[in-house]
Amino acid sequence: xxxxxxxxxxxxxxxxxxxxxxxxxxxxxxxxxxxxxxxxxxxxxxxxxxxxxxxxxxxxxxxxxxxxxxxxxxxxxxxxxxxxxxxxxxxxxxxxxxxxxxxxxxxxxxxxxxxxxxxxxxxxxxxxxxxxxxxxxxxxxxxxxxxxxxxxxxxxxxxxxxxxxxxxxxxxxxxxxxxxxxxxxxxxxxxxxxxxxxxxxxxxxxxxxxxxxxxxxxxxxxxxxxxxxxxxxxxxxxxxxxxxxxxxxxxxxxxxxxxxxxxxxxxxxxxxxxxxxxxxxxxxxxxxxxxxxxxxxxxxxxxxxxxxxxxxxxxxxxxxxxxxxxxxxxxxxxxxxxxxxxxxxxxxxxxxxxxxxxxxxxxxxxxxxxxxxxxxxxxxxxxxxxxxxxxxxxxxxxxxxxxxxxxxxxxxxxxxxxxxxxxxxxxxxxxxx
Amino acid sequence: xxxxxxxxxxxxxxxxxxxxxxxxxxxxxxxxxxxxxxxxxxxxxxxxxxxxxxxxxxxxxxxxxxxxxxxxxxxxxxxxxxxxxxxxxxxxxxxxxxxxxxxxxxxxxxxxxxxxxxxxxx
Numbered sequence: 001x002x003x004x005x006x007x008x009x010x011x012x013x014x015x016x017x018x019x020x021x022x023x024x025x026x027x028x029x030x031x032x033x034x035x036x037x038x039x040x041x042x043x044x045x046x047x048x049x050x051x052x053x054x055x056x057x058x059x060x061x062x063x064x065x066x067x068x069x070x071x072x073x074x075x076x077x078x079x080x081x082x083x084x085x086x087x088x089x090x091x092x093x094x095x096x097x098x099x100x101x102x103x104x105x106x107x108x109x110x111x112x113x114x115x116x117x118x119x120x121x122x123x124x125x126x127x128x129x130x131x132x133x134x135x136x137x138x139x140x141x142x143x144x145x146x147x148x149x150x151x152x153x154x155x156x157x158x159x160x161x162x163x164x165x166x167x168x169x170x171x172x173x174x175x176x177x178x179x180x181x182x183x184x185x186x187x188x189x190x191x192x193x194x195x196x197x198x199x200x201x202x203x204x205x206x207x208x209x210x211x212x213x214x215x216x217x218x219x220x221x222x223x224x225x226x227x228x229x230x231x232x233x234x235x236x237x238x239x240x241x242x243x244x245x246x247x248x249x250x251x252x253x254x255x256x257x258x259x260x261x262x263x264x265x266x267x268x269x270x271x272x273x274x275x276x277x278x279x280x281x282x283x284x285x286x287x288x289x290x291x292x293x294x295x296x297x298x299x300x301x302x303x304x305x306x307x308x309x310x311x312x313x314x315x316x317x318x319x320x321x322x323x324x325x326x327x328x329x330x331x332x333x334x335x336x337x338x339x340x341x342x343x344x345x346x347x348x349x350x351x352x353x354x355x356x357x358x359x360x361x362x363x364x365x366x367x368x369x370x371x372x373x374x375x376x377x378x379x380x381x382x383x384x385x386x387x388x389x390x391x392x393x394x395x396x397x398x399x400x401x402x403x404x405x406x407x408x409x410x411x412x413x414x415x416x417x418x419x420x421x422x423x424x425x426x427x428x429x430x431x432x433x
Numbered sequence: 434x435x436x437x438x439x440x441x442x443x444x445x446x447x448x449x450x451x452x453x454x455x456x457x458x459x460x461x462x463x464x465x466x467x468x469x470x471x472x473x474x475x476x477x478x479x480x481x482x483x484x485x486x487x488x489x490x491x492x493x494x495x496x497x498x499x500x501x502x503x504x505x506x507x508x509x510x511x512x513x514x515x516x517x518x519x520x521x522x523x524x525x526x527x528x529x530x531x532x533x534x535x536x537x538x539x540x541x542x543x544x545x546x547x548x549x550x551x552x553x554x555x
Contacts, residue, residue: 004450004454004457004458004535004536005450005451005454006446006450006535006536006537008449008451009446009447009449009450009451009454010443010446010449010537012449013443013445013446013448013449014445051536051537052446052536052537054507055507056446218448218449221448221483221485222445224485225445225484225485228485228500228501229499229500229501234485234500237485274482275482275483275486278482278486279485279486282486282488282500285498
């Protein structure tokens, strides 16, 4: 018998479904959590002897519901009690329960559980913290660590978020197709937030926050497993996988971000890329492009290039063009300009982004790209002005160092064509922030 | 005789194993493979991508292409080994060596037939 933590894995993997079902029964997050907690404790007592049951989720839902029932009866606030006739001895009922669980509310339960975490009135950080606590089951301590705050502060944040949810009036009826689509969209956005919270980290924090990326991918897989034919969810998961495939290559020894062109592509995770590419291919079959699919396709185009010079910039340009139409934003146009500069030269790119100046004056990447394009065109003085303004807006030492490198090159009066537009890592997703 | 050793387990559960546990499990699988290779020849052995990467084509005049695995099951086929060995007992023993390394799920030992008429009898 192995000493691997199968029971922990069984509890963690069953959690979203169990919590989703318990939330539907109790219509209260705290009650659902308590019931899950009690069921888990009983599982830890009984499972080690014979291993997890065949259907851990059904077992936990049944036991959790049963164990919490007495308390719930005493609680006047809750009107809707689970029907008595469904309760009997666990052993007898388990198979029957499992049967019913499979076919009934499973999908919408988990979707609802995820959806309650992304109420629009909750700020992004609270949505993320709540999802990690409620859906993923991370401890407050683990979440606090990932957010680099104290345990007490995180506890407070989560409690506050739960209180807001309790007053938000969650819909418990089975959602219709339109509601379901809305929920899916909100949940997808929340999952992407979780990912970016981990992915945008650099320096010493990066490895501490990496679990957020892994958790987001897990949530993406969970969601796609529930809704296997949603192309945007395929796109979302593909995007996360392909971005995450670069984790080992995107920071140097000091934790500074390495741009896409300069990364050691041998360090990219080939399995994650392969899975991402399959999901992009699956999504394309649906012929219903969406922002996640397009961003994933752009990430895929980079992933396919064994060397930076093999990158299909024409394709990336046209994908950004589609993204511009679907989800117009100056940041998308800025990203497209980088592709255009590679495919058609700096003139075309500069013409494209000059009109964005009023909107993006105070945006670091805008000034960085502008400076790089001006450098390529031999307009050194204007380039220096753009870089000077960019460096003042840098938020991380890595960003500042990158601009300083450009300035040093200008100062050295190296030939203009040598300094190509280095900034080629797409600022994917940031336009949503 | 040729056999497929099919590894079934809950995909979600396996994905929740701590990284250190997963690495420990893979190391033990490698050790089991070494042991198996004493009595059998190991052919292709592959891990499958998660079921979310799967597409199913349903039979029919105009086959329907559906996203997801063929069947929704509690445990999923996660990977397989093809082995060639002398006896049925050897194949079962190979399955035992692999199954010992896990508490949940199981290994299905499935004898193979020749697929094409010209093929050598398995």
